[in-house]
Amino acid sequence: MNGTIRNLLEQHGRLPVTVSSLADDQDLYAAGLTSFAAVQLMLGLEEAFDVEFPERMLNRKSFASINAIAACLSEIAPQKAVA
Amino acid sequence: MTRNTSLLDRAAEAASVASRYCDEVDRDSRFPTESMQALKDARLMGIMIPRELGGESANLRDIADVCALLGQNCSSTAMVYAMHQIKASSLVSHGADDAWHRAFMACVASEQLLLGSATTEGGGIGGDLGVSNCAIERDGEEFNLRKDASVISYGKQCDAILVTARRAPDAPPSDQVMATVLKSQYTLEQTSTWNTLGMRGTCSDGFILNARAPVEQIFPQPFAEIAARSMLATAHLLWGALWYGIAANAVARAQAYVRADARKKPGVTPIGAVRVAEAANMLQLMRSSINAGIDKFERAQRANEELNSMSFAIDMCNLKIGTSRLLTDIVNQSMMVCGIYGYKNDTPFSLGRHMRDAMSAPLMINNDRIFGNTSNMLLVHRLDQRLVG
Numbered sequence: 001m002n003g004t005i006r007n008l009l010e011q012h013g014r015l016p017v018t019v020s021s022l023a024d025d026q027d028l029y030a031a032g033l034t035s036f037a038a039v040q041l042m043l044g045l046e047e048a049f050d051v052e053f054p055e056r057m058l059n060r061k062s063f064a065s066i067n068a069i070a071a072c073l074s075e076i077a078p079q080k081a082v083a
Numbered sequence: 084m085t086r087n088t089s090l091l092d093r094a095a096e097a098a099s100v101a102s103r104y105c106d107e108v109d110r111d112s113r114f115p116t117e118s119m120q121a122l123k124d125a126r127l128m129g130i131m132i133p134r135e136l137g138g139e140s141a142n143l144r145d146i147a148d149v150c151a152l153l154g155q156n157c158s159s160t161a162m163v164y165a166m167h168q169i170k171a172s173s174l175v176s177h178g179a180d181d182a183w184h185r186a187f188m189a190c191v192a193s194e195q196l197l198l199g200s201a202t203t204e205g206g207g208i209g210g211d212l213g214v215s216n217c218a219i220e221r222d223g224e225e226f227n228l229r230k231d232a233s234v235i236s237y238g239k240q241c242d243a244i245l246v247t248a249r250r251a252p253d254a255p256p257s258d259q260v261m262a263t264v265l266k267s268q269y270t271l272e273q274t275s276t277w278n279t280l281g282m283r284g285t286c287s288d289g290f291i292l293n294a295r296a297p298v299e300q301i302f303p304q305p306f307a308e309i310a311a312r313s314m315l316a317t318a319h320l321l322w323g324a325l326w327y328g329i330a331a332n333a334v335a336r337a338q339a340y341v342r343a344d345a346r347k348k349p350g351v352t353p354i355g356a357v358r359v360a361e362a363a364n365m366l367q368l369m370r371s372s373i374n375a376g377i378d379k380f381e382r383a384q385r386a387n388e389e390l391n392s393m394s395f396a397i398d399m400c401n402l403k404i405g406t407s408r409l410l411t412d413i414v415n416q417s418m419m420v421c422g423i424y425g426y427k428n429d430t431p432f433s434l435g436r437h438m439r440d441a442m443s444a445p446l447m448i449n450n451d452r453i454f455g456n457t458s459n460m461l462l463v464h465r466l467d468q469r470l471v472g
C-alpha cells in the first residue's frame with residue numbers, strides 16, 4: 001500500500017523533493033506538502049483505493065506522513081489496504 | 084456562562100475618544116494615538132493573557148464585543164485593537180508552555196504592549212499566508228531574518244511584531260514558523276506609504292524588516308498549526324466583530340435620518356423606511372453569524388482536535404466572506420437611505436468614511452483567494468446537512 005501512496009504523492013504532492021528520499025514516518029508538511037496539494041492527494045487516494053475519507057479524517061494530522069495516510073486507509077478500507 | 088460587561092464599560096471612554104478623533108485620523112491618515120492611549124489607560128491591551136501572567140483570561144466573546152463597540156466609533160482604532168488581540172491569541176494558544184513567550188506575555192500585560200503582524204510579503208506572495216520567501220537563518224543561539232513585509236499595520240507604533248518565515252534557508256515555502264521580535268531587535272526600512280481609500284489610521288506601510296533575536300523567540304509549533312488553531316479563527320471573528328460595528332453605526336445613521344423625516348411628515352411613511360428595514364435584516368444576519376462563529380470556536384477549542392478540521396476552517400472562511408459582503412451591502416443600503424446627506428462629508432448622516440473603510444473588508448485577504456481555498460476543500464469535504472449542531 002505504501003508503494004501506491006508514494007506513487008500518488010509523486011503525482012499530486014507537488015513536493016520540491018523526490019518522494020523516494022522520504023522515510024515513511026517523515027513529516028510531509030515539512031517536506032513541502034501544502035494544504036492545496038494535500039486535497040489533490042486525497043482525491044487521488046479516494047480514486048485509487050475506491051474509498052471516501054470520512055469527515056473526522058479531514059485534518060492535517062491524517063496526511064502528516066506516509067504512515068499516517070496508510071493508517072487512515074487501513075482503518076476505512078482494511079481489505080483494500082493489504083492489497 | 085457569566086458575561087463580563089465590565090470590559091465593555093471600561094472600553095466606553097476609549098470609544099468616545101475614538102469617536103472624537105476619527106475624522107482627523109481618517110483625513111490625515113495618522114495613527115489613532117489618543118484612542119489607543121485610552122485603551123492602554125483602561126488596561127485593555129493584555130486582557131486575553133492568562134490571569135496567572137497578569138492578564139484577565141478574557142474570552143474571545145468579550146473581546147469581540149469591545150471590537151464591535153470601537154468599530155461603531157472609529158474603524159481604524161477597532162482594526163488596530165483587533166489585530167493586536169489576534170496576535171495575543173497566538174501567544175496565549177501557542178506560547179503557554181514556552182518560557183520565553185510566558186515571560187513576554189507577562190510583559191504585554193504589565194506594560195500594555197502593542198503587537199503587530201508581518202505575514203504579508205512582497206515578491207509575489209501577497210496575502211497567501213501559507214507560504215514565505217524569507218527564511219530564518221540560524222547563527223548559534225540567535226537568528227537573522229530579513230523580510231520584505233509589504234504591509235505592516237502600525238509598524239512604526241508597535242512594540243513587537245509576530246513575523247512568519249520559512250523555517251530555514253533550505254526549507255520549502257510552505258514549511259513556515261512564526262517568531263516574536265521586539266522593537267529593540269529589529270529595524271524597519273520603509274518601502275511604501277499607506278495612502279488608501281479607507282482604514283487610513285491603521286498606517287499599514289510597507290517595510291523591509293531586519294531582525295536578529297534569540298532562537299527561543301521562535302514558536303515551537305509549525306506556523307500552519309498556529310494559523311489553523313488560533314490565527315485564522317480569531318482574525319475572522321474579530322474582523323467580523325468590528326465590521327459589525329461599522330455596519331451597526333451606518334444603520335443607526337440611516338435610521339436616524341428616516342426617523343427625522345417621519346417626524347416632519349406624520350402619517351407618511353418615508354421612502355427610506357423599507358430600506359432601513361432591509362438593512363436591519365442584513366445586520367441581524369451579520370450579528371447572528373458572528374455569534375454562531377464564536378460559539379463554534381469555543382466548542383472547537385474544548386474539543387481541541389476540531390480546530391484542525393476542514394469543516395472548522397471552511398466555517399471560519401465563510402464567516403469572513405459572508406460578513407465582509409454584508410458590511411458593504413449594508414453601508415450601500417444606508418447610503419441610499421440618507422441620500423445626499425450620507426454622501427456629503429459633513430452631516431450627522433455622512434457615510435463616506437464608513438463606505439471607504441468597508442471596502443477594505445472583502446480585500447483584506449481577498450475573498451476570491453479565500454473562495455479559492457474553500458473550493459479546493461469542498462472537493463473532499465461534505466457539508467453538514469443538519470440544521471442544528
Ligand SMILES: Cc1cc2nc3c(=O)[nH]c(=O)nc-3n(C[C@H](O)[C@H](O)[C@H](O)COP(=O)(O)OP(=O)(O)OC[C@H]3O[C@@H](n4cnc5c(N)ncnc54)[C@H](O)[C@@H]3O)c2cc1C
Nearest residue numbers: 200201202203209210234236282446447448449451452455
Ligand atoms: C486594513 C488592512 C490592514 C492590513 N494589515 C496587515 C498587517 O498588519 N500585516 C500583514 O502582514 N498584512 C496586512 N494586511 C494585508 C492583508 O493581510 C493581505 O495581504 C492583503 O489584503 C492582500 O490580500 P491578497 O493577497 O489576498 O489580495 P491581493 O493582493 O489583492 O491579491 C490577490 C489577487 O489574487 C487573486 N486570487 C484569488 N485566489 C487566489 C489564489 N488562490 N492564489 C493567488 N491569487 C489569488 C484575487 O482575486 C486577487 O485579485 C492588511 C490589509 C488591510 C486591508
